[in-house]
Amino acid sequence: MSLRSGIPLTVRVPLVVVLLMVVISIGVSQLVLWRLVETQERQLGDLANAYLDGLESSLVDPVLRRDSWEVFDILDRARAVYAAVRPIETTVADANGLVLASSEPRSAPIGSTLPPSTASRTMIVSERDGVAIADRSLMVEGRQIGRINTRIDISPMLAERAEVTWYLVISNAVLTIALTALGWFTVRRMVAPMNVLLRHVSAAADGSVEPIPETQIRSQSPEWSRLFQRYNRMANALSERELLLGRVAEEERLAGLGKLASSVAHEINNPLGGILNAVDTIRVHGDNPKVRAGAVELVDRGLRGMRDIVRSILNSYKEDRPARGLTHADFDDLLTLITPEVRRKQIALEWTIDIPEGMTVSALGIRQAALNLLLNACKATPRGSKLGFSAGIVGRALELEISDAGPGLATDVAEILTGDEVSAQGVATSGLGLWVTRRIVKDLGGSVVVGKSKHGGAKLRVIVPLVESVSREVADVA
Template identity: 45%
Template sequence: MARRFASSWPLTVKIPTLVAMLMVAVSVLVSQQVLSRLQATQEKHLQEMGNAYLDGLSSSLIPALLRHDVWEAFDTIDRAKGMYRGLAPAGTIVLDAQAMVLAASDPRAVPTGLSLPANVAARFPPGGGFLAEDDGSRAYLSRDLVFQDRTLGSVYASFDTSHLAAERREVLLTLIASNAFITLILAILGYLVVKRMVRPIRLLSDHLQQSASSDVVPVPAEFQAARGETGRLFRSYGRLVDAVRERGELAQRLADEQRLASLGRLASGMAHEINNPLGGLFNSLDTLKRHGDKPLVRKATIALLERGLGGIRDVVKTALVSYRTGGECRPLQPADLADLRLLMRPETERRAITLNWTSELADSVAVDATKIRQTFLNLLLNACAASPNGSVVLFSARQAGTALVASIDDSGPGLPAEAARFLTSPDEPRSPYEPEAGLGLWLVRRLVAEMSGEMEVETSALGGTRIVLRIPLREQETLSDVA
C-alpha cells in the first residue's frame, strides 16, 4: 500500500524525500558516533580525576591504617571531599586488611567495624578498576592500599556523574535540532532544484497530454534553443510534431482523393444510368418529328420524354445531395435511403451484384442526413468492391431506441485486421491506405466520430465482413443549430 502510494508521488517530492531520509540516516550515525565519543571522553577524564582523588587519599590514609586510627581516616575523607568538589565525590569507604569498614563518608549506611554490605560491594568492579552505571548517574572506583608490599586495606569511592549525563543529553538535543534544521533546508533546496530540473519534462508531458485530446502543439522556440539534453529533447519533440502534422495533412489529402475516387466511380455509373434513357429520348424525338401530327402518338411520346427526363433528373439530384458540403443539417428521411439505393444501382448492375435492401424507417430520424448518406455510400461501395461478381450485398437500417442502427454485409474475403482496428478503435493512429483495405475508410471513421457514433466489425453470414453502425439520435434543435 505504501509502495503504491509513494509511486504516485511526483519527482519533485520523491527526490527531496529521499534526500531527507538519507540525511536522517547519516545524522543518526553521526550523532551516535559523537555521543559515543563524548561518553568515552567523559569516562576517561572522570577515571583520571578519580585516580588523582584516590592518589591523594592513599597517601593520607596509609598512616591511619597502620595505626588503625578511625578518626584520622574520617578526617582524611572529609578533607578530601572539600578539596575535590569539582569531581563531586558521592561516597568514600575505607576497609582495613581484614575487609572490615574502618571509616565511611556515610557511617549510618556503612557502619564502622562491620564488613562491607553485599549490595554496596556489588556496585564496585571486582578486583578494582572503574565502572559507570548505565543510566550515567554514578561511577565507581576502587583501589587496594599497599605499603611496602603489604596490603593495608582498600578504598572505595563513588562519584555523582549526573551532570555528565545531562551534558550528553544537551549535546543530543543540539544534534537533533541542528540535523533537523539542516535536513529541512536541504529538502527545500532539493525540492526547488528538482522542480527546476523537471520543468522541461513537465512541460513536455503537458504538451503530450494536450496532444492526446487535441491537435499536437510544439513547444515554444526558446525551449528548443536550449543547450544540453533538454534542448535536444525539445528539438526531437518538435520534429515529431512536424511529422505528425505532415502525416495528418497527408491523411486529409488521401481522404479527399479517396472521396473523389469514389465520386468518379459513381459519376461513371451515373453516366451509364443517364446514357440508357438517352437513346429512348432520341427515338421519341424522331417519332415526334415523323408522327407528331397524330394526337395519340404525340401524347404517348411526350409522356415517355417526361419519364426519361425525370429519371435523369432524379439520378443527378441524388448525386448532388450525396456530395453536397455545408448547407442545412437536416434529419434523415426514408427518401434519402431510396436515393442511395438508386445511386448504387449502376454499380450493382455492372457487377451483377444482388443488393438486398431492408429499411424499417417510416419517418424522419434525428441524425445528420448528409453525413449518413456519405457514410452509407462509402461503405456500400466498399462492400461492392470487396464482393465478387454475381454475389450478394446486404443493407439494413432501423431505429432502435435512441439510436439509428445500420448494417452492411458483403461476400468478400473479409476486411483486413488493420482496417478493422482503424474503424473500431478511436485511438488507432494508422489509416490503412492500401487499395485492398477499401475506399474511404478514413472518411467513414471521421464522419461517424463527428456524429458520436460507434462501429463494430463482425463476420457476415455471407462469409465476408459485416459492419454495424450505431448513431445516437439528436434533438431537432441541435440539428438545426449545426447548419
C-alpha cells in the same frame, strides 16, 4: 498502478534524499555519541582513579589504627583538593565492611555495614541517578585492610552529552531539510524540459501537434535543445502528413463524386430520352387528349425519378447542415445512389432495413460511412454476384452489416478500419475511402468489425452507439 509509478520524480528524489540523510544522520550520531561516551567515561575513570589513589596512600595508617577522626579529616581535606572530581560521598570501611568514617556521616554512620563491592577497582555509572560509583580495596602486603567507596556527581557530563545529542539532531535536521530542498529544486529544474516535451507529446496524442517554441529551445542545455529540435522536425512532418491526407481525402472525395455523377448521369440519360420522346409525341399528337395525357404522365415519372437521384446526391454531399437524426429516408437515398452501380454490374442486392424513425445518431455521418463501404463492396463484388446490406438496432447501438462476394480484405486494408494506426501500404491499396470511413465511425464513438461473409467475401459490421442527442456531424468524406 504501483506506488512508485504514482509518485512524481520531483517528489521521489527528495524522498530518497530524506531517507538517505536520516539513515546517515542516525549512523553518524550514534558513532559520535559512542565516541563521546567512551571519552567521557575514560576521563571519569582517570579522575576517579587519581582521587582514589590519593586517598589510598593517605588512609593506610589511619585504617590500620582504626582512627575514624583522622580518616574523616583526610576525607574532608580531599573533597577540597579533588573538587574537579565532584565527589558526592566517600566512605571508608575496614576489612569486615564496617564503616570507619564517611564524608556524609548521616547516610553512612560509623559502625554501619558498607554494602559489598562487586569487584575490586570497579566503577559503575548510573545515568538515571546521575552518579558514578567507584570502589577501591585498601591492600597492605597482599592483605585487604579496608575499602574506599565513593559516589561521584556526573550530572555535568550527562548535560554535556544531552547538549551534543540535541546539537546533532538539530544540525542533521537542518542539513536534511536543506539537502531536500536543494534536491527538489535541482530535480525540478532537470525535469522541466521533460515536462515541456510531455505536454507537447500529450497534445499530439490528442490530435493537436504543436512544435516547441524556439525561445524555449534556446534556453535549454545542448542535449535538450537537440531533442526539442528533433521533436519539432517530427511535429512538422506530422502536420504536413495530416495536411496532405486532408487534401488527398478531399481530392478523392471529389473524384468519387465524379465517378458517382458519371454513373448517375447514365441513369438519368434513360428517363431523359423517354422525356424527349414524350415531348416529340406531344408536338405531333398533342391534339389527342389520350396520347397527350400518356405523354405527360411519362414526363412526370421521368422528372420525379431524376429529382430523387439529384436530391440523394445533394443530401449526401451537402456540408454545414444542422445535425439531425437518422431516418428511413436516409437509407432510401443510399439505395438510390448505389442502384446505378448495382445495375451496371448486375448485382443481386439484398437490402434489409429494420430501424425506428428518428434515431439519435448522426444521419450525415452514417450516410457517408455506409455509402463509402457500399461503393467499395460494389467494386469488390464480381459481376452477377450477391451483395447484402442490413441495418438494425442491437441493444443501445445501431448496427450496419455489409457482406459481399469479393476476394475479402487484405490484412493491411482491414487494419485501416479496425486499428489505431494507418499503414501507408493499406492506404495505397484501398485509397482513402476506408480511412475516412474509420475516422467518421471513430468520431461517432463506434467501431468496425471485419469478418467473413456468407457470400464468400468480406463482412463488415459497423457498430455506432446511440446518444442522448445528435450533437455533431462528420464533414469530411471520401
